[in-house]
Amino acid sequence: MKKNKKMDKKVGRVLINKEQIKKRTKELAKQISKDYKDKNLVCITILRGAFMFLADLCREITVPAKFDFMAISSYGDKSESSGVVRIYKDLDMNIAEKDVLIIEDIVDTGRTMDYLLRNLKTRNPKSIEICTLLNKPANRIVNIKIKYVGFEISPEFVIGYGLDFAEDYRHIEDVRVFEED
Numbered sequence: 600m601k602k603n604k605k606m607d608k609k610v611g612r613v614l615i616n617k618e619q620i621k622k623r624t625k626e627l628a629k630q631i632s633k634d635y636k637d638k639n640l641v642c643i644t645i646l647r648g649a650f651m652f653l654a655d656l657c658r659e660i661t662v663p664a665k666f667d668f669m670a671i672s673s674y675g676d677k678s679e680s681s682g683v684v685r686i687y688k689d690l691d692m693n694i695a696e697k698d699v700l701i702i703e704d705i706v707d708t709g710r711t712m713d714y715l716l717r718n719l720k721t722r723n724p725k726s727i728e729i730c731t732l733l734n735k736p737a738n739r740i741v742n743i744k745i746k747y748v749g750f751e752i753s754p755e756f757v758i759g760y761g762l763d764f765a766e767d768y769r770h771i772e773d774v775r776v777f778e779e780d
């Protein structure tokens with residue numbers, strides 16, 4: 600019988616635990632609050648992977664901020680980047696002249712972020728920066744400038760704390776490695 604890719608993998612070791620995430624999220628929010636003092640901060644969160652990170656990060660941000668959401672996909676049910684990005688839900692806000700901060704769960708090849716940056720720049724924001732919980736620089740195909748990085752990780756596939764495999768495992772509280780059996 601041909602094995603399903605999903606059957607070959609299992610929830611593995613904790614890579615980043617909830618205390619580490621909490622501590623780093625506070626540090627990032629402190630830096631963001633300092634950098635965006637007296638600016639027009641609009642946080643754009645990419646659904647669905649970054650929902651948990653946003654929820655924790657935004658409660659530590661101490662400057663005025665607005666929030667909007669986009670839903671895009673580049674993966675389908677596979678654990679490799681397809682390079683094809685689809686917008687499922689666009690922004691409701693007009694971001695012209697705003698200081699946009701993209702809140703992302705993970706930057707891997709950089710293709711999704713590259714597409715997003717090019718798309719959002721056409722809407723004339725005053726500035727645009729990226730905050731990602733996780734960064735996998737070893738897998739990068741498109742060069743992306745990321746201002747705020749939670750953790751740099753090795754090129755393993757991870758799940759938990761919002762990150763999924765085929766829509767499962769998002770509610771796990773730590774970031775865990777999704778290991779081969």
Ligand code: IMP
Binds near residue numbers: 648673707708755762
């Ligand atoms: P990129 O276009 O290759 O940078 O991929 C970005 C998107 O791929 C992220 O927003 C995630 O949705 C997904 N992704 C990349 N690596 C992982 C991973 O290790 N676990 C879960 N999702 C991932």
